[in-house]
Amino acid sequence: MPEITYREALRQAIDEEMERDRTVFLLGEEVGEYNGAYKVSMGLLDKYGPERVLDTPITEEGFTGVGIGAACVGLRPIVEWMTFNFSIQALDQVLNNAAKLRHMSGGQFKVPIVFRGPNGPAEYLSSQHSQALQSMFAHIPGLLVVAPATPYDAKGLLKSAIRNDNPVVFLEAELMYAWKGHVPDEEYLIPIGKADIKRNGLDVTIVTYSKPLKIVLDAADILAQEDIDVEVVDLRSLRPIDEETIYKSVRKTNRCVVVDEAWPVCSVGSHVAWLVSKNCFDSLDAPVEVISSEDVPLPYNHRLELACQPSVEKVVKAVKKSLYME
Amino acid sequence: MAEPILMIALSPTMEQGTIARWNKKEGDPVKSGDIICDVETDKATMEYECPEDGILLKIVVANGGKASVGQLIAVIGEKGENVDDLVKQFSTQALSPKHSKSKTAQQEDTKENDSESDVVSKQNAIHRPGGIVKASPLAKRIAKQHGYDLAAIAGTGPGGRIVKRDIESLLKKGSVVSGEASSPVSSTLVDEILPVSGMRKIIAQRLTESKYSAPHYYLKLSIDMGALIGARKALNKSINSTISLNAFLMKFTAEAIKRHPIINSTWKGDTIVKHGSIDIGLAVALPEGLITPIVRNCASKGIIEIDNELRMLIEKAQNNSLAQNEYNGATFTITNLGSYGIEDFTAIINPPGSAILAVGAIIKTPVVAESDELEIKQMMKVSLSSDHRVIDGAVGASFLKDLKDLIENPIRTLY
Numbered sequence: 257m258p259e260i261t262y263r264e265a266l267r268q269a270i271d272e273e274m275e276r277d278r279t280v281f282l283l284g285e286e287v288g289e290y291n292g293a294y295k296v297s298m299g300l301l302d303k304y305g306p307e308r309v310l311d312t313p314i315t316e317e318g319f320t321g322v323g324i325g326a327a328c329v330g331l332r333p334i335v336e337w338m339t340f341n342f343s344i345q346a347l348d349q350v351l352n353n354a355a356k357l358r359h360m361s362g363g364q365f366k367v368p369i370v371f372r373g374p375n376g377p378a379e380y381l382s383s384q385h386s387q388a389l390q391s392m393f394a395h396i397p398g399l400l401v402v403a404p405a406t407p408y409d410a411k412g413l414l415k416s417a418i419r420n421d422n423p424v425v426f427l428e429a430e431l432m433y434a435w436k437g438h439v440p441d442e443e444y445l446i447p448i449g450k451a452d453i454k455r456n457g458l459d460v461t462i463v464t465y466s467k468p469l470k471i472v473l474d475a476a477d478i479l480a481q482e483d484i485d486v487e488v489v490d491l492r493s494l495r496p497i498d499e500e501t502i503y504k505s506v507r508k509t510n511r512c513v514v515v516d517e518a519w520p521v522c523s524v525g526s527h528v529a530w531l532v533s534k535n536c537f538d539s540l541d542a543p544v545e546v547i548s549s550e551d552v553p554l555p556y557n558h559r560l561e562l563a564c565q566p567s568v569e570k571v572v573k574a575v576k577k578s579l580y581m582e
Numbered sequence: 583m584a585e586p587i588l589m590i591a592l593s594p595t596m597e598q599g600t601i602a603r604w605n606k607k608e609g610d611p612v613k614s615g616d617i618i619c620d621v622e623t624d625k626a627t628m629e630y631e632c633p634e635d636g637i638l639l640k641i642v643v644a645n646g647g648k649a650s651v652g653q654l655i656a657v658i659g660e661k662g663e664n665v666d667d668l669v670k671q672f673s674t675q676a677l678s679p680k681h682s683k684s685k686t687a688q689q690e691d692t693k694e695n696d697s698e699s700d701v702v703s704k705q706n707a708i709h710r711p712g713g714i715v716k717a718s719p720l721a722k723r724i725a726k727q728h729g730y731d732l733a734a735i736a737g738t739g740p741g742g743r744i745v746k747r748d749i750e751s752l753l754k755k756g757s758v759v760s761g762e763a764s765s766p767v768s769s770t771l772v773d774e775i776l777p778v779s780g781m782r783k784i785i786a787q788r789l790t791e792s793k794y795s796a797p798h799y800y801l802k803l804s805i806d807m808g809a810l811i812g813a814r815k816a817l818n819k820s821i822n823s824t825i826s827l828n829a830f831l832m833k834f835t836a837e838a839i840k841r842h843p844i845i846n847s848t849w850k851g852d853t854i855v856k857h858g859s860i861d862i863g864l865a866v867a868l869p870e871g872l873i874t875p876i877v878r879n880c881a882s883k884g885i886i887e888i889d890n891e892l893r894m895l896i897e898k899a900q901n902n903s904l905a906q907n908e909y910n911g912a913t914f915t916i917t918n919l920g921s922y923g924i925e926d927f928t929a930i931i932n933p934p935g936s937a938i939l940a941v942g943a944i945i946k947t948p949v950v951a952e953s954d955e956l957e958i959k960q961m962m963k964v965s966l967s968s969d970h971r972v973i974d975g976a977v978g979a980s981f982l983k984d985l986k987d988l989i990e991n992p993i994r995t996l997y
Contacts (some may be wrong), residue, residue, distance in 0.1 A: 510720050510746060541720040541746040542739075580739050580747070 257440050263433040265407035266296045266372075267412035270334060272443065274304055277332060280418055283310035283319055284336030284373075293338045294374060300526040302400060308573055320371070322348035324353045324423075327369040332418060336372035340389045340427065346371075347392070354423035355398030357558075370417045372426035374433070375403075376467055377519055377565060383553035386561070390466075393425045394494040395522070400448050401495040403427040407437035407470035409492055412446030420448060422547050429467040443575050450499035453505070457487035461505040461576050464515040465491035465526050468566050475571035494524050506532050510541040511578040515566050520548035545574040584659030584668050591650040592621055597851070598650045599623050606638045612658060619631040619655075632801075634658060640665045642672075664794045717744035724749045729779030729870075781871040789930050796849070796936070796969040800928045801978050805986045807944050807960045812833075813992050814875060821886070828864055829889035830989075831916055835939060836860045836880035837995050838985040839914060845981050846913045848934040849971045863912025863932060864892065873899050874932060876912045916941060926963040936969040938977065939985075 260268075274280045278428070281304075286293050288311040292535040303310040312319035314335060323333035335341045343350070350371065355366045379387035392403045400422055404410040417424035455467065455476050464472045469490055476486040487505050491497060506512045512532045516525025529544040550564040576582045589599050602620040606612055614931040636658040643655040654672035657665040662899035677828040680766045717725070721744045725732050730749060778786075810830055818824050838847050839860050848855040860881045863874030877888050897903045915932040920943035933972035947961040964985075968978040986995050 386709055538719045538723050541718045 260407055261433065262407045262428070262435045262437070263294065263296050264408050265411040265437070265439050266414055266428065266530075267298055267300070267419070268439070269411045270297065270497070271300060271303070271367060273332075273418040274300070274308060275385050277418075279330060280332045280334065281308040281310065281326075281338065282334045283312055283323060285312055285314055285319075285338050287311060291559055291579045293337065293474060294430065295373045296428075296433070297336070298528040301375050310325040310336075316342050318346035318500055321353065323369050323371075324349055324357075324367060327354075327423075328357060328365045332368045334370045334372060334418065337371060339373055339385065339430070340375035341385050341387050343371065343389065350393070350399070350423070350425070351396055353486075355396050358422065359398055366421045368419075368421045370414070370424045370426050372414070372417075374430040375427040376429050376558045377554055377561070378430040380556070380558060380559070382556040386510070388549065388555040389521040390425075390427055390494055391518045393427075394436075394524050394527075398423070399495060400424040401427070401491070402448055402493045403466040404446075405432065405490055407435065407439050409446055409452065411439055411490065411501050413457055414442050415443075416445045416448050419445075424448070427466060432467055435470075442567070444486065449493045449496045449498055451501040452492055453487065453501070454486040454490045455486060456511065457485040459487075459509055460483040460511040460513060460578055461487045461489060461502070461509045462513045462515055462571065462575070463489045463491060463502055463532075465494065465524070466517070468515045471564050471568045472571055475568045475575065478568065478572055480573055484575060484579065491524075491528075497524075497528065497531070499535070502528065502532060503535055506536040507539045508541055511575075512536070513545040513547065513571065513574045513578055515547045515568050515574075516569055517549050518568055519551055520552060521551060523548060542578040542580065545578050547571055547574050584639060584663045584665050585636070586654050586659050586668055586672060587618070587633070587656040587658055589621070589643075589651050589653050591651045592630070592632075593623045593626070596623040596651060598648055599628075600648050601643050601645055601655065602627050603645055604641060604820050605761055606733070608628055608638055608641055610638050610640050612636060614812045625932050634660070637661050639663060640669065642669060659995050676792075687763040687859050715744070716741060718746065721745050721749050728753065729777045729782075731778075731783055732898075734783075781868075781873075788933065792931050792933050796931050796933070797971060798931060798967050799970055799975065799978075800965050800967055801975070801982050802926065802963060802965040803982055803986055804947075804961045804963050806949070808988050808990075809992055811944070811960060817885070825885060825889045826892060827920075828916065828918055829885050829892055831939075831941060832862050832864070832877060832880050832883045832888050832892070833883075834915060834988045834992075834995070835862060835914065835985060838981055840881050841984050842977060842981040843975055844973060845937050845968075846934050848913070848970045849936060849969060854972055855908055857913040859913070861911060861913045863909070863915040863935070865915060865917035865929075865932075866896055868899065873904065873909050874912055875899050875909050877902055915939070920944060920962070926965065928965050931967050931969055936972040937981075938967050940965045940967065 287297045291298040320335055323335040326333050354367050357367050376388035401517045402413050404413045417426050426516050462472050472488055475515050479486050488500055514525045514528050516523050525546050525548055529546050532544050546567045554564055555561050584664040599621040602617045602622045606618050612632045614634050616633045617629040619630045620627050623632050639659050642656045643649045649655050717732050723811045738748055773909050783900050846857050846860050859879045861878045862880045863876045865872055865874050877891045912935050914935050915938040917929045918941040923943050926942045927940050931938050942963040944960050944962045946958050948956050949959045951957045966978055966982050
């Protein structure tokens with residue numbers, strides 16, 4: 257199985273779907289001539305031409321609306337937002353049009369569209385360009401929201417997202433684009449709404465998704481040296497959430513730590529913590545712990561920037577707390 | 583309105599408490615739930631929660647002072663209220679049996695209570711600030727499965743929370759032998775160690791306490807049940823339903839108690855409480871133990887009403903859903919093993935009652951009639967266990983004789 261980057265996995269998914277289905281097209285800032293701000297669309301303009309790979313002006317609300325309109329009349333657009341920090345310009349289109357039209361037209365319109373791009377903090381980008389905004393999208397009924405953390409999951413989920421008849425918000429991360437992983441040559445799909453156990457264990461369940469998966473797996477390795485056996489549930493989909501996989505794991509381990517790099521208030525992580533507290537109440541031996549980013553705009557100072565985000569140390573500490581080891 | 587603050591029973595066996603420390607001064611505003619003082623009981627120092635809002639007008643029992651359950655320790659009210667009358671009133675009646683009854687009856691009696699959080703195991707209870715047993719939901723579940731009493735387990739989690747590992751370490755200790763017993767060859771020959779459930783612990787404690795502290799004596803006689811069986815048949819036919827024999831027995835017992843009210847009493851050491859209401863408990867067997875649901879005030883209820891209540895209570899008992907006041911505080915108890923064919927047995931008194939009636943099976947028996955001829959009668963043997971501290975032999979005997987007369991001649995109930 258070849259080892260490729262997350263970026264390449266996304267490119268393959270888009271390429272394969274564009275080749276398979278002529279209604280699929282890509283639009284966004286710098287996706288064509290510049291091959292994408294993060295080089296995800298490398299080579300696609302050359303292959304499919306300017307009719308299917310569209311460079312747009314810097315007008316998120318405008319080109320997002322164009323995409324939604326195109327989806328309503330039968331095309332399958334992929335809208336690339338250069339980052340999710342800019343997606344807020346287009347939030348009205350997503351919230352009031354993409355997420356509502358199927359519902360408000362009584363099913364006469366469907367909106368098969370993917371909104372994708374990097375989300376969450378990278379480094380040295382300060383408060384306005386370092387935001388993890390998934391909570392806002394996961395809050396909206398009418399959307400599907402996915403956040404894969406490996407090249408394999410990214411490719412399989414993006415293909416499913418493109419083929420889905422509903423608007424899908426697809427969360428990537430700048431720091432994940434270079435991550436490598438094995439991806440098979442043959443075609444595969446990963447269903448939306450299905451979590452994945454990234455590590456089996458008996459002592460504590462850590463529920464996470466997207467970029468923090470890496471620190472969670474690192475923490476699990478450190479804990480394993482102390483004979484603490486961590487199970488890692490990667491949500492992959494944030495809407496809908498695969499509740500059963502979480503519950504099955506927590507009912508086995510009796511302890512749960514949720515790691516989410518978004519802010520803590522009204523987040524996917526806090527929602528998962530509530531679900532577990534409610535539905536696994538009699539299985540819990542300790543309160544559910546939540547590791548999130550600190551509840552502040554992310555500082556520019558690099559030391560503070562890192563201190564505000566989930567870290568291996570914080571995860572190790574939370575796991576031990578749930579085991580009453582500190 | 584000035585409200586009296588009384589010493590309450592803060593532990594199941596508490597008769598008297600010592601004020602360890604007042605946390606509020608006279609004149610301080612207090613709120614419901616405030617810990618107004620700490621009280622040393624026979625077992626531990628407990629926190630006394632203020633029952634209402636107001637101003638602490640007067641402290642009647644100072645730091646270090648003792649107060650019996652039911653005695654006035656403080657007065658709460660509005661600013662400037664006169665408390666003298668209230669204090670005076672209590673100084674004359676504080677220790678009267680009638681007064682202490684209502685306070686102690688509920689508090690004292692933790693019989694057969696198996697709910698996790700409020701089981702108080704008298705021997706093993708571990709002192710916890712505020713008296714709350716903290717346990718993780720999982721620990722509670724496992725403890726229940728294995729019949730552990732949480733109150734007797736020391737928690738190692740934060741704030742003394744009982745967590746899974748605490749129960750597991752107990753299980754490990756308890757399973758040393760059963761681990762060996764799992765070998766298939768020897769399994770039938772090896773002793774099995776069973777954990778003692780909360781309910782069983784309480785049964786053991788209460789009955790041991792009763793048998794050791796109350797000097798029991800036993801009176802037996804046989805009752806001709808012919809008239810009652812006839813009356814029951816007629817009643818069943820007229821209402822097209824089946825009234826249980828126990829409902830009849832409860833009613834007739836209540837009528838006999840009315841004629842001998844000392845039977846319906848509780849020994850308190852310095853006093854004897856003669857209960858106003860005849861609250862008869864009926865022992866009901868459950869898979870994990872037994873419980874005595876209570877029909878209150880049997881004297882003023884009809885047989886059908888008693889039967890309806892009994893039915894409802896027994897169903898609740900079998901579903902483990904009896905409320906504490908539905909099984910706590912029987913002033914008299916009936917236990918009936920007739921359905922097993924037991925002819926005759928003696929029972930241990932069920933406190934706070936001072937007597938228990940053990941009822942055997944109704945058996946056709948040859949009886950020598952007054953005419954010296956043999957007659958076949960449906961006889962039932964009963965035995966009364968009484969606490970001699972309260973009920974003397976002659977009193978018990980005349981009660982039992984009246985019970986027999988009432989059952990044999992139901993019309994006498996009206997005399």
